[in-house]
Amino acid sequence: MVTDVLDPRHDPEPGYWTALREQAGLRADWSWEVLATQAWAARTPQPVTVFREGGRPCGVVSAAWVTGRTRRHRFAGTGRGWFGGLDVRGPGASSQPGWWFAEPGADGGVARLLETYVPAMRAELGPGLRGLLVRQVGETGREAAGGRFRLLRRTEDIAVLDVAGFGSRDDWMNSLARKRKQNLRKIFRTFDADPSVEVRCVPGKEADPVAVAEVLRLNERKHRDVPIVPLPHFTGYLTALLRQPDVVVISYHDTRTGRLLAVATVLDHPARPIARHWGALPPEDGGRAGAYFHFYGEAVRWAIANGRESVVFGKKMQEMKATLGARLVPQYAAAVPLLASRRPT
Incomplete structure (x- = not known):
């Protein structure tokens, strides 16, 4: 060998x-x-x-x-x-x-x-x-x-949401507990009715790595618990990552100013894509309440439309992710x- x-x-x-x-x-x-x-x-x-x-x-x-x-x-x-x-x-x-x-x-x-x-x-x-x-x-x-x-x-644990059995985002949402389902419906209606927010799902190469890095840095400040790993929000790293053909970006923009309000990256895979990054402006700085839950729905919709079996939503906040239908893998x-x-x- x-x-x-x-x-x-x-x-x-x-x-x-x-x-x-x-x-x-x-x-x-x-x-x-x-x-x-x-x-x-x-x-x-x-x-x-x-x-x-x-x-x-x-x-x-x-x-x-x-x-x-x-x-x-x-x-x-x-x-x-x-x-x-x-x-x-x-x-x-x-x-x-x-x-x-x-x-x-x-x-x-x-x-x-x-x-x-x-x-x-x-x-x-x-x-x-x-x-x-x-x-x-x-x-x-x-x-x-x-x-x-x-x-x-x-x-x-790792949160994995299986979507192969769903035909639409509504199918997934209807499989959840009543309280969570009602909460999601309210969030989806709010975003649909808000002309000041544009939700995009595009290949990574169409995203601005500088704007993405600025938003992701807000999220990184919350998780300074691993002292030795490289920081994924460096602009150079994101520039290289986003131009890969198997990267998808789900982004939220203010239609009045063009400002990036929230962003997620998805590393595609024929069966199990990974929701890799997430970052959002806080509501007091122009962000939108409920954006993370809306992104979850957008990721589910994208995965179903593209024939993926599941989406890996990573670690952190396992109990909340379980209420969204994810199974927790030890x-x-x-x-x-x-x-x-x-x-x-």
């Missing part, structure tokens, strides 16, 4: 990358252009590791290399540090695993990750690699991720210490 450990800041896009993304169903946040732009804006080096057999990719892992040099307000430097750990996570959407294997097994690829990725990265980083934090482990991977000296904890994080033996304990 051949292992390629790539740094998107310096390494060109591999010739096999497009085929790998198609085979693995990796969304727009795995575009090499997007990975490179994100890596330059990151607090940590962002190695992408690809496994190949017979010249064909059979696995890929995205991670952040976290060391004592990592700081919230400092970009990754030229050196990588001698001692640290790998934070294995999806490069953009935190609702998806940061790994894919062509033959994952019944545990979702967790055992293959530990058996294949760990030796490869010890060879790359040396004995200074002292552990892994593996996120987005599903129920089927719990046993493989657990073990002696390891810490396995349930994290925030996920776990595993801390895996590494000893000098080069094997996970």
Whole structure:
């Protein structure tokens, strides 16, 4: 097996990358252009590791290399540090695993990750690699991720709304509890009757990344709870992400001024697109009350019209999302210490 450990800041896009993304169903946040732009804006080096057999990719892992040099307000430097750990996570959407294997097994690829990725990265980083934090482990991977000296904890559930059984937005709304249904009907009527708000659902390339970044920064200020990941609202990152062909933007504009009031991005997928970003102006600054719930309805309508099976609405506010019909999918994080033996304990 051949292992390629790539740094998107310096390494060109591999010739096999497009085929790998198609085979693995990796969304727009795995575009090499997007990975490179994100890596330059990151607090940590962002190695992408690809496994190949017979010249064909059979696995890929995205991670952040976290060391004592990592700081919230400092970009990754030229050196990588001698001692640290790998934070294995999806490069953009935190609702998806940061790994894919062509033959994952019944545990979702967790055992293959530990058996294949760990030796490869010890060879790359040396004995200074002292552990892994593996996120987005599903129920089927719990046993493989657990073990002696390891810490396995349930994290925030992922909200997934199945829409394949609905023929319209109204069908979805009518499936909800009476109080929620009445609330949504009022919100939809209010937006429909308001000529000062225009709702658009367009390809990402038609959106203004500067305006989008300004609105998303409002939402980011509410969630300063993860100190090491790159901030997705950098204009350069959004410029690269929005021009990918599999990105959709749902936006709300003031028809009188053209000002962007609220915006969401959707990373498309043949079966399970991800509602990736959301941001909105507060009502006291010209925003509209109920915009988030209206966006939920617009995302459902778009997914049904395009034949998608479900929409992933990510973490946070799980109880509220459950009232909107989402099922909550458990996920776990595993801390895996590494000893000098080069094997996970």
